[in-house]
Amino acid sequence: MQAxxxxxxxxxxxxxxxxxxxxxxxxxxxGGTDVIVQARERRxxxxxxxxxxxxxxxxxxxMEPRGLTIGAGVPxxxxxxxxxxxxxxxxxxxxxxxxxxxxxxxxxxxxGNLANASPAADSIPALFVLGAVATVAGPxxxxxxxxxxxxxxxxxxxxxxxxxxxxxxxxxxxxxxGTAWERFIPRNEMDIAVTNAAAMLTMNGETVTEARIALGAxxxxxxxxxxxxxxxxGKPLTDASIAAAAVxxxxxxxxxxxxxxxxxxxxxxxxxxxxxxxxxxxxxxxx
Amino acid sequence: xxxxxSNRIVINTTINGEPIEFLADMRDSLLEALRERIGxxxxxxxxxxxxxxxxxxxxxxxxxNSCCVMAAEIEGAEVTTIEGVASAEGLxxxxxAFLEEAALQCGICTPGFIVATxxxxxxxxxxxxxxARFWLAGNLCRCxxxxxxxxxxxSAADTMAK
Numbered sequence: 001m002q003a004x005x006x007x008x009x010x011x012x013x014x015x016x017x018x019x020x021x022x023x024x025x026x027x028x029x030x031g032g033t034d035v036i037v038q039a040r041e042r043r044x045x046x047x048x049x050x051x052x053x054x055x056x057x058x059x060x061x062x063m064e065p066r067g068l069t070i071g072a073g074v075p076x077x078x079x080x081x082x083x084x085x086x087x088x089x090x091x092x093x094x095x096x097x098x099x100x101x102x103x104x105x106x107x108x109x110x111x112g113n114l115a116n117a118s119p120a121a122d123s124i125p126a127l128f129v130l131g132a133v134a135t136v137a138g139p140x141x142x143x144x145x146x147x148x149x150x151x152x153x154x155x156x157x158x159x160x161x162x163x164x165x166x167x168x169x170x171x172x173x174x175x176x177x178g179t180a181w182e183r184f185i186p187r188n189e190m191d192i193a194v195t196n197a198a199a200m201l202t203m204n205g206e207t208v209t210e211a212r213i214a215l216g217a218x219x220x221x222x223x224x225x226x227x228x229x230x231x232x233x234g235k236p237l238t239d240a241s242i243a244a245a246a247v248x249x250x251x252x253x254x255x256x257x258x259x260x261x262x263x264x265x266x267x268x269x270x271x272x273x274x275x276x277x278x279x280x281x282x283x284x285x286x287x
Numbered sequence: 288x289x290x291x292x293s294n295r296i297v298i299n300t301t302i303n304g305e306p307i308e309f310l311a312d313m314r315d316s317l318l319e320a321l322r323e324r325i326g327x328x329x330x331x332x333x334x335x336x337x338x339x340x341x342x343x344x345x346x347x348x349x350x351x352n353s354c355c356v357m358a359a360e361i362e363g364a365e366v367t368t369i370e371g372v373a374s375a376e377g378l379x380x381x382x383x384a385f386l387e388e389a390a391l392q393c394g395i396c397t398p399g400f401i402v403a404t405x406x407x408x409x410x411x412x413x414x415x416x417x418x419a420r421f422w423l424a425g426n427l428c429r430c431x432x433x434x435x436x437x438x439x440x441x442s443a444a445d446t447m448a449k
Contacts (some may be wrong), residue, residue, distance in 0.1 A: 001314040003294060006359035033355045036316065037336045051360060077349070101425020102403065104337055106349040107356070189424035190338075 001040045008051045012058070012137050012166055015050050019162045020139050022048035028164040030058070030073040031107035033100065034116045050164075057166060063088075067172045072111025072134075072165040077102075079110065089170055090284060091126040091179035091198045091277075098122065098183070101190050111165040117151040118192075120217035120260075124151070125198035126181045128214035128224050130170050138163030151221045174210075177202040178284025180277040183216075184269045193217045194261035197249070197273035201232070203285040208232045213245065213274055218253035218266050225252045228274055242278050246271035300361045302327070303371030311358045318342045320358035321368060329369035329398045333427070340426030343399035344368045350406040352425075369398035372405060381405050384443035385436075392430035400426050404440050408447055416441065 006029075009015035019026045027035055029049040039046040052058045058073040063084050070079060079085055080097040092110075099122045100108055113123045114134060127147035134145045139162045147168070151157050159165075173179070183196035196216040202209045213228040227248035235241050255266035294313045301307065302325065311320045318335075321327045321344070333341030335354045342353040345367040372379045381404045384390070391397045400423065407414060407422045414422065419440045420433075428436060 001316070004314050005294065006296075006313045006357055008359075008362075029357065029360075031355075032357065032360075033337050033352075036355050036357065040316075040335065049357060051357075053360075075349070100337065101340065102406070102422050103340055103343055103350045103352045103425050104355075106346070106351045189421055 002042055002046065004039060004047050004049060006049045006051065008054055010054055012055055015052050015055065015164065016137055016139060016162065018048070018050045019164065022050065024161050026050060026162075028052050031075060031104075031109045031112050033104050033108040034112055052164065065172060068170040069167050070110060070170070071167045073109055076100075076105040076108050076110070080105075088173065089126075089130055089179065091129055091181040091200070091281075092123070092170070094181040095123045095126040095183075095196070095198070098189060110168060114147060114150055114168070115157055115159065115165055117153070117155050117157045117221070119154050119220055119222070120193045120196070121222065122181075122183060122193060122196055122216070124222040125196055125214035125216045126179070127168070128222060129179055129198045129200035129212040130173070131212075133169045133171075135166045135169065136163050137166045142166070144169075148224050153220045173200070174202050176204065176285050177210075178281040178287070180280035180284065182273045182277050182280075184273060192260060195253075195255075195266050195269035195273055197270070197277050199274065199277035199281040201237070201278065201281040201285050203237070203282065206236045208235060208237050208241075208282075211245075211278075213249065213278070215249055215253060215270055215274065217260075218255040218270055223252055225249050225274070227252060232278065237278075237282055242275055245278060246275045249274035296359055298358060298362050300363065301365045303367055313357075313359055315358040316354050317344070317346075317356040317358050317361055317366070318353040320361075321353060321366075324358075327368050327370050330402075331395050331398060333395065333399075338425075338427070339396070339399075340403060340423075341396050341399045343402040343426065345402065345406060350403055367402075369402055372401060379405065380446045381408065381440075381443045384439040384446060388435050388439035388442055390432065390435040390439035392428075392432050396426060396428045396430075400428070400436055404443065407440070408444055412448060413444060414440070 025047040038044040058071040076096040080093040086093040132147040181198040183193040185191035200212040211229040211232040213225040228245040231244035250271040253270040331341040333339035
């Protein structure tokens, strides 16, 4: 491990102050499952960890009529283990349930998953379709960043030096809305997505009034696939409209060949997973 | 937590029910502190990146990989390691089941599996085989003796239910 210091912040303001004093090599420490490994393997130069897990706002979860707020330090097991989240934000529960194994889920957070900005991040497609917005604190105060604008490429995001995610807000979804998330990996658990996808559908009878589709691990950042949503919105949900959305998803995907999968496989999976998530989201919207 | 010099800290914590104070380097992981500073060598270093589960311990009642926790984070916390699983009366039923089912080969993964299994059974006393395999997916056995391990887990669940 590189030489580094550890400090514990008791409030958001104190964390901002510590990060400002630490400069560009200071990083917040929440679950640590990415950042500690990156520090040890010297993939990021880190000289100060500011532990934000002793800040109430960072560790709390709040369901209100206007929506759900999850502190950036809340571990995954508390998210998918919450019955209200599983019911109202199914895509979020489904994605957080399979990030890493049990021991990772005891620590890892969605704040970290978003900030780490992996193209294959499992929670990010769910955050996209759920309309999630990150609250960021920093030397210039607070600002809100939609999840869809947060990551700018593999491992990079919009956070400026000294800024960190305090919490993530999920607006309440309209009635008759369903969401779903899926991924493909070659084993049953503990693997990085070859491709992942999420869908949100709002239905009025059999007509789709609003649709959102997101795809992961097929581009430098998670894709918000407008064309796939457009193939569904304002029309009755039919095999033909779902097939058109799947084609749009395949067309939008610009994957690479790597050890986890080929371009051909990932484009194919984009269609399959988008179709599956649409069908499951629709079932939930009707229920 | 007291900083004694530029990167040395005194940590006050509770390990296996005993309050303890020890000196660590701020860069130590919890795994390094347990093994090198405190002398508890039951938790093993496998991958050192959160994939293998050989370093599994309980932190404030939750299963974690101790290689992915900074030692400084355990100030004021409660940690249970494999050394805290057996009681003065004898082995824990999970340990007994691993022995009886011969659920170990080289043994490096075993402390992690036992800590993770105890965590599973404390939360889900009657897991199905699928639930047990899913819960333990973050614990790797490079000798690949998974079937015997799962048999031991389910057998321990039966014993603990009696």
